[in-house]
Amino acid sequence: MAEFLPGALRIGEPPHAESAVDQHEPGTVLLPRAQAGGLVLAEAIMSSEDIPPFDNSAMDGYAVRVADLSEGSLVLQLSSEVRAGQSAMSALRPGTCARIMTGAPVPPGCDAVVPVEWTDGWVEAGPVAIHRLPVLGQNIRRAGRDIGAGDTVFGASTVVTPPVVGMLAALGKREIRVVRRPTISVVATGDELVGDGEALKAGQIRNSNGPGLVAQSVYAGGEVVLEDVARDDADSVRAAIRRGLAADILLVAGGVSVGLHDHVRAVLESEGIEILFRGVRQRPGKPLVFGRAPRCAVFGLPGNPVSSAVCFEQYVRPAIRRFLGYPDERGLRDAVLEEDVVKRPGLHYFSRGVVRAGPGNTLTVALAGEQGSNIYSSMVRSNCIVHLPEGRDSFGRGEVVSIEPYAWTHGA
Ligand code: AMP
Numbered sequence: 001m002a003e004f005l006p007g008a009l010r011i012g013e014p015p016h017a018e019s020a021v022d023q024h025e026p027g028t029v030l031l032p033r034a035q036a037g038g039l040v041l042a043e044a045i046m047s048s049e050d051i052p053p054f055d056n057s058a059m060d061g062y063a064v065r066v067a068d069l070s071e072g073s074l075v076l077q078l079s080s081e082v083r084a085g086q087s088a089m090s091a092l093r094p095g096t097c098a099r100i101m102t103g104a105p106v107p108p109g110c111d112a113v114v115p116v117e118w119t120d121g122w123v124e125a126g127p128v129a130i131h132r133l134p135v136l137g138q139n140i141r142r143a144g145r146d147i148g149a150g151d152t153v154f155g156a157s158t159v160v161t162p163p164v165v166g167m168l169a170a171l172g173k174r175e176i177r178v179v180r181r182p183t184i185s186v187v188a189t190g191d192e193l194v195g196d197g198e199a200l201k202a203g204q205i206r207n208s209n210g211p212g213l214v215a216q217s218v219y220a221g222g223e224v225v226l227e228d229v230a231r232d233d234a235d236s237v238r239a240a241i242r243r244g245l246a247a248d249i250l251l252v253a254g255g256v257s258v259g260l261h262d263h264v265r266a267v268l269e270s271e272g273i274e275i276l277f278r279g280v281r282q283r284p285g286k287p288l289v290f291g292r293a294p295r296c297a298v299f300g301l302p303g304n305p306v307s308s309a310v311c312f313e314q315y316v317r318p319a320i321r322r323f324l325g326y327p328d329e330r331g332l333r334d335a336v337l338e339e340d341v342v343k344r345p346g347l348h349y350f351s352r353g354v355v356r357a358g359p360g361n362t363l364t365v366a367l368a369g370e371q372g373s374n375i376y377s378s379m380v381r382s383n384c385i386v387h388l389p390e391g392r393d394s395f396g397r398g399e400v401v402s403i404e405p406y407a408w409t410h411g412a
């Protein structure tokens, strides 16, 4: 699929949709680090500083000179205190110690920190009795121990996870260059569709695909730039498609099949969009159409809500993830069927299933009820797709099949 996505996949493609795209480095965008979560770094990140920047204490305790201490001589005189955030400090004189707090710089001469728990507690002045001998360097965190100045901290293609954002802050990097999100247009088609807030008249249904596909697009990491509804006439479909082609990815739902009023395929062709395939031996989603314009990948999704949702997860989501620079995430797992299943041979079934933990480390899966492509409730009830391959016509209870948790399935 990915190689069919013109202009939508590689860093370096010129931008063509309105978004915060940097004209100098097309395909990437400079973002405040907190807005870059879930995106992929477009360049390596080097550190210009040591982390930590200075030798500091790992404990609240007393800064000491190890040479001043021996088994028979474990008492030092308190000289001063070093707090976190403090800079200038005098060297530790022989025979003395200083109260030191976690994160405070160790004073010159200090070569170990004795935790306060190894003493009789905090004293204001006078002798400090130490219970155990520290070793050289104990509880001192050396400058550059975590990250050294000049280190490559993250390679390009690193996913910006929450700890990456934290590390960027530690490095003082406020803005980072990441692969931009693909822009996505969502066009639902159908004379029967009404929007939110309108009363249903005879023959009408509410548009569920549009909002569902918008949510799936956002969940996958896309930036939805257009949500539209077209009527079942060629001009209305054409106008919506023309608008939608300004995005990297255009999703047209409904009207892609062979009905007398299904105009999407003909309009796509008359608009010069190269159709790469139409019709896939699968259920649901058999009428799926895929084409490309010079700067846009076009998916014609069948109108039944389950078909459009399943086709999105199987074809559109991987395209979006590829655009974003993610590695292949397809996560097929083995699960033991809890029931006998009969299917039509010659079609790959993407059935809605409920996967759960079985004995030991195994998974078991049952179908999530009625599988008609208009039965949206079983889509909502399910937490995975069960793959039932084309060549078979039945599967027995106890057989191992491949399942694929949805991206939104908890723990997937
Ligand atoms: P179509 O692919 O246009 O032939 O539509 C197939 C079925 O899906 C029909 O029953 C349509 O009413 C229904 N459908 C099409 N678009 C939507 C939509 N946006 N929301 C809900 N159902 C839809």
Ligand code: MG
Residues within 6 Å of the ligand: 189, 190, 191, 232, 254, 255, 303
């Ligand atoms: Mg229709």
